[in-house]
Amino acid sequence: MAKDMSYKDKKVITIGIVRDLTGLSERQIRYYEERKLIFPERSAGGSRKFSFTDVELLMDIANKIEDGIQTHEIRKEMLREQKKQNQDEIRRKMIQGQLNAQFGIRRNS
Amino acid sequence: MAKDMSYKDKKVITIGIVRDLTGLSERQIRYYEERKLIFPERSAGGSRKFSFTDVELLMDIANKIEDGIQTHEIRKEMLREQKKQNQDEIRRKMIQGQLNAQFGIRRNS
DNA sequence: CGTGTAAGGAATTCTGACACG
DNA sequence: CGTGTAAGGAATTCTGACACG
Structure with a gap:
C-alpha cells in the first residue's frame, strides 16, 4: 500500500555527513530547512536525519542560490x-x- | 575506472541509526566489527560510518548468531x-x- | 536575505574494562 | 564466546541570538 521507499529516500544521514557530502555549512543546511526547502526527519533525541534525495536536492538548491535565486x-x-x-x-x-x-x-x- | 558505488554502498550512517535500523545493540555492532565481519569507515572525529549494505549484512549476521553459529x-x-x-x-x-x-x-x- | 559565529546544553559516540558464563 | 553495563571523555548536534549587509 504505502510506497516503501528505496534506500535513496530513507532518512538516515546526520547533518555532519550531509555537510561533508554537499560542502555546505550546517548553518546553510538548517536555514534551508527553516525556509521549507527540505524536510529532514528527527531522531528520538532531536537530531536531523536526511536522505540521499535530500543531499541531491541540497546541491540543486546551492546552485540556485549561487545564481542569485x-x-x-x-x-x-x-x-x-x-x-x-x-x-x-x-x-x-x-x-x-x-x-x-x-x-x-x-x-x- | 574505480567502481563508483551506488547509494547502497556509501558509508554515511552513524551507529545510532544502524541500531534503530537493525534492532541490534551498539555493543553488538561494535563487536561484529572487532571480529572483522563488517568494516565501517570513520569520520574525521572517529565516529563509525556504515552503508545500507552493512545494515543488511548485520541482519544476516544476527540471524546466524541466533542459529548458534x-x-x-x-x-x-x-x-x-x-x-x-x-x-x-x-x-x-x-x-x-x-x-x-x-x-x-x-x-x- | 543568507550566512558566520560564540554560547550553553543535551544527545551521541568512543574506548577499555569488569562481569557473566 | 557474545553481550550488558558503568565510566570518563571527546565529538556531534541543537536552539536562539547577535552581527553584517
Missing part, C-alpha cells in the same frame, strides 16, 4: 513541480480506473 | 564467498580479454 523563489518552483506531479499522478490513476472498469481488476495500482 | 565461522563463510566472487570476476575478465583480442576493443570492461 532567493529561497522564496526556489520554494515556489518546487511547489509548482510538486503540483504538476500530483496532477500527473491523478491523471494516471483515472486512466487506470477507466481500464479497470472496462476490463476488470488489474495488478499494480 | 560463531563469529569465527561466519567470518570464514564470508571469506569463502569473497574468494569465489573474486574468481568469477577474474574468469569474466579473462573471457572479455579473449573477446577483445579477437574482435577488438569493446565498451564496458
Whole structure:
C-alpha cells in the first residue's frame, strides 16, 4: 500500500555527513530547512536525519542560490513541480480506473 | 575506472541509526566489527560510518548468531564467498580479454 | 536575505574494562 | 564466546541570538 521507499529516500544521514557530502555549512543546511526547502526527519533525541534525495536536492538548491535565486523563489518552483506531479499522478490513476472498469481488476495500482 | 558505488554502498550512517535500523545493540555492532565481519569507515572525529549494505549484512549476521553459529565461522563463510566472487570476476575478465583480442576493443570492461 | 559565529546544553559516540558464563 | 553495563571523555548536534549587509 504505502510506497516503501528505496534506500535513496530513507532518512538516515546526520547533518555532519550531509555537510561533508554537499560542502555546505550546517548553518546553510538548517536555514534551508527553516525556509521549507527540505524536510529532514528527527531522531528520538532531536537530531536531523536526511536522505540521499535530500543531499541531491541540497546541491540543486546551492546552485540556485549561487545564481542569485532567493529561497522564496526556489520554494515556489518546487511547489509548482510538486503540483504538476500530483496532477500527473491523478491523471494516471483515472486512466487506470477507466481500464479497470472496462476490463476488470488489474495488478499494480 | 574505480567502481563508483551506488547509494547502497556509501558509508554515511552513524551507529545510532544502524541500531534503530537493525534492532541490534551498539555493543553488538561494535563487536561484529572487532571480529572483522563488517568494516565501517570513520569520520574525521572517529565516529563509525556504515552503508545500507552493512545494515543488511548485520541482519544476516544476527540471524546466524541466533542459529548458534560463531563469529569465527561466519567470518570464514564470508571469506569463502569473497574468494569465489573474486574468481568469477577474474574468469569474466579473462573471457572479455579473449573477446577483445579477437574482435577488438569493446565498451564496458 | 543568507550566512558566520560564540554560547550553553543535551544527545551521541568512543574506548577499555569488569562481569557473566 | 557474545553481550550488558558503568565510566570518563571527546565529538556531534541543537536552539536562539547577535552581527553584517
